[in-house]
Amino acid sequence: MPRKVDHQARRTLIADALMRVAAERGLEAVSFRHVAAEAGVSTGMVQHYFGNKDEVMAFALDVVRERGEARVTAAVERLGQDPPPRLLLRTIIAALLPLNDQTRADGRMALAFLAYTAVRPQLAPALRDDTAQMVGFIAGLLPGPDAGTAAAGLLALMEGLGVYLLGGQYTAEQALAVLDDQLDRLFARSG
Amino acid sequence: MPRKVDHQARRTLIADALMRVAAERGLEAVSFRHVAAEAGVSTGMVQHYFGNKDEVMAFALDVVRERGEARVTAAVERLGQDPPPRLLLRTIIAALLPLNDQTRADGRMALAFLAYTAVRPQLAPALRDDTAQMVGFIAGLLPGPDAGTAAAGLLALMEGLGVYLLGGQYTAEQALAVLDDQLDRLFARSG
Numbered sequence: 001m002p003r004k005v006d007h008q009a010r011r012t013l014i015a016d017a018l019m020r021v022a023a024e025r026g027l028e029a030v031s032f033r034h035v036a037a038e039a040g041v042s043t044g045m046v047q048h049y050f051g052n053k054d055e056v057m058a059f060a061l062d063v064v065r066e067r068g069e070a071r072v073t074a075a076v077e078r079l080g081q082d083p084p085p086r087l088l089l090r091t092i093i094a095a096l097l098p099l100n101d102q103t104r105a106d107g108r109m110a111l112a113f114l115a116y117t118a119v120r121p122q123l124a125p126a127l128r129d130d131t132a133q134m135v136g137f138i139a140g141l142l143p144g145p146d147a148g149t150a151a152a153g154l155l156a157l158m159e160g161l162g163v164y165l166l167g168g169q170y171t172a173e174q175a176l177a178v179l180d181d182q183l184d185r186l187f188a189r190s191g
Numbered sequence: 192m193p194r195k196v197d198h199q200a201r202r203t204l205i206a207d208a209l210m211r212v213a214a215e216r217g218l219e220a221v222s223f224r225h226v227a228a229e230a231g232v233s234t235g236m237v238q239h240y241f242g243n244k245d246e247v248m249a250f251a252l253d254v255v256r257e258r259g260e261a262r263v264t265a266a267v268e269r270l271g272q273d274p275p276p277r278l279l280l281r282t283i284i285a286a287l288l289p290l291n292d293q294t295r296a297d298g299r300m301a302l303a304f305l306a307y308t309a310v311r312p313q314l315a316p317a318l319r320d321d322t323a324q325m326v327g328f329i330a331g332l333l334p335g336p337d338a339g340t341a342a343a344g345l346l347a348l349m350e351g352l353g354v355y356l357l358g359g360q361y362t363a364e365q366a367l368a369v370l371d372d373q374l375d376r377l378f379a380r381s382g
Contacts, residue, residue: 026310028219028303108309112219115306118299118357119217131360146372152361153369159354160347166309169322170343178344181337185376 011049014039018056019063023105027060027112054123061113064106065130071095071103085141086187093158093179098165099172107166131155142186150186157182202240205230209237209247210254214296218251218303245314252304255297256321262286262294276332277378284349284370289356290363298357322346333377341377348373 017039022030032050036043050056075095079087098107117123138151161178164170170178208230213221223241227234241247266286270278289298308314329342352369355361361369 024310026307028306029310108306111302111309112306114354114358115219115299115303116217118302119215119220121359124359127358128360131355131358149365149368149372152365153348153373156351156355156361156366156369157344157348158351160350160352163305163350163354164322164347167305167318167322168312168315169319170347174340174343175347177340178347181340182344 010041010045014041014046014049015059015063018050019060019109022060022109022112027057027109028116030056054120057113057116058123058126060109061126064109064113067102067106068096085143086183089138089141089154090179090183093154094176096158096162097175097179098162099175104166107162111163111166144186154182154186201232201236205232205237205240206250206254209241210251210300213251213300213303218248218300219307221247245311248304248307249314249317251300252317255300255304258293258297259287276334277374280329280332280345281370281374284345285367287349287353288366288370289353290366295357298353302354302357335377345373345377 014035018030018035021034021038025034032043032046035050035056036046039046050059072092072095075091076083076088079091083091096103098104114127117127135148135151135155138154139147142150142154144150157178161170161175165172165175205226209221209226212225212229216225223234223237226241226247227237230237241250263283263286266282267274267279270282274282287294289295305318308318326339326342326346329345330338333341333345335341348369352361352366356363356366
């Protein structure tokens with residue numbers, strides 16, 4: 001009887017190794033050789049499952065995005081039914097900011113993907129759809145006539161806070177103070 | 192008579208090659224071999240002038256930073272004597288945003304440096320000093336009792352706009368609309 005290969009399990013094994021290596025060395029510096037060594041498989045097998053570097057980067061971003069969505073969902077569920085828009089926004093953004101070790105590791109990978117994509121425009125459309133969707137969602141929660149622009153600003157503020165948290169320019173306390181200050185300003189119009 | 196080596200000229204030659212390769216391939220992907228090929232010198236010579244990858248990254252960031260400062264100085268000089276704080280801030284931030292091809296190339300390098308630094312905390316202190324200085328400067332121009340937090344927010348907003356301009360999520364027009372909207376909000380307090 002031929003040995004049956006569990007492709008899903010093998011892919012998961014390699015993917016987990018990839019994320020560990022990326023968290024340690026930086027996503028951009030990850031090579032098939034590093035991932036193979038970490039997973040205990042051959043370089044050829046990593047190549048078989050991931051094809052090329054673009055696919056590795058896109059895969060890692062998907063993992064990071066899914067973890068972010070899971071964190072947001074869990075945080076929003078803890079708020080209970082119909083939370084006020086300001087609290088909902090604050091909760092979502094805080095869940096996405098790199099405020100602890102796990103979210104910092106994810107944030108570093110997202111940043112590496114952004115830097116990688118900035119010189120490879122063919123990968124950018126996926127980012128654009130995500131951002132547009134997020135701006136639309138935030139705009140629906142903000143008061144005022146020009147909620148679209150305000151939402152685009154709040155999302156950019158979140159992105160910048162993420163960058164400065166990862167670089168150590170802002171502490172978690174400072175970043176949350178900036179977020180609250182901005183939410184005060186955005187919701188002052190309606191109050 | 193021994194041939195005299197012009198070290199400054201040679202370093203400039205290699206540095207220019209480095210910046211060209213970085214603009215095309217992405218700073219993170221730059222190797223001594225690429226730079227040597229572009230400059231038409233040996234890999235050993237590039238190593239002699241740049242030592243290691245950290246130094247290459249720090250050097251590229253210095254070049255990008257100096258170009259940014261030169262753009263800001265030129266833009267502020269065009270405003271004439273004693274421009275109003277809002278116009279001064281808008282001019283400085285617009286000069287630093289990646290709104291055209293040259294500033295986009297610089298922005299991509301800054302982003303690559305941030306991603307690189309996020310996994311190498313030993314390089315971060317330089318970034319922290321820059322950011323703290325900038326927050327202090329902006330705070331001095333903003334009205335209101337909590338200008339420090341508002342300034343930290345405006346700088347984070349600028350950083351996020353830069354990331355989204357480089358990724359193509361926001362157009363130049365959208366980014367400037369967001370900036371103006373935020374400045375309206377920040378200066379509304381005093382008006």
